[in-house]
Amino acid sequence: MTEMLKGTLEGIVLAILAVRPAYGYEITARLRDQGFSDIAEGTVYALLVRIERRGLVQVERVPSEKGPPRKVYTLSAEGRDYLEEFWTTWGFLSERLERLHGLDGGGR
Template sequence: MASQMTEMLKGTLEGIVLAILADRPAYGYEITSRLRDEGFTDLVEGTVYALLVRIEQRGFVDVKKVPSEKGPPRKVYSLNRQGRTQLGEFWKTWSFLAERIEHLHRNESHSNEGE
């Protein structure tokens, strides 16, 4: 199941991170911690940082460097207008897919009842 979870997560992680940033700005480690708190315990920190680079390049976030007590400045990511639009599209797509998958699951469950 772990590999299936990893593959499914790859397709949805961007939307999940955008949803976290919709709540409030955060830096990479905060985002990783929040994901782990939400149950994504096997998520590798490097995966999140690579994703943050991509969403920054795609223009979905604004980045501000803030001083850190423990070393170099931290990059704090905040969702911008384009990111909010992308997140809205993610939720529409997610709702559509979730409904279709649940429909298939219910039909599959009903067809197995007679066995």
């Protein structure tokens, strides 16, 4: 499960940011609220660095009441394009997997 999730986590995080901007801990909390409880905070922060380098998000430093400024991530135009492609690919894979699942008698 963890290995499969690694391949889709980027798209999942971008989907979260498509709803509204967020900072790292908030993204991790939203993932956990959606049932992704095994994702480590460090994994999310490493992913955020990667998608920032690729230009999929824009980053704004916002003052924090406690400690240093927070980095708030917003989906960029490139990120929206990438997310659209992610959903197209996900739909394709999901459809094919459902067909295979039906062929094997529903996994029985």
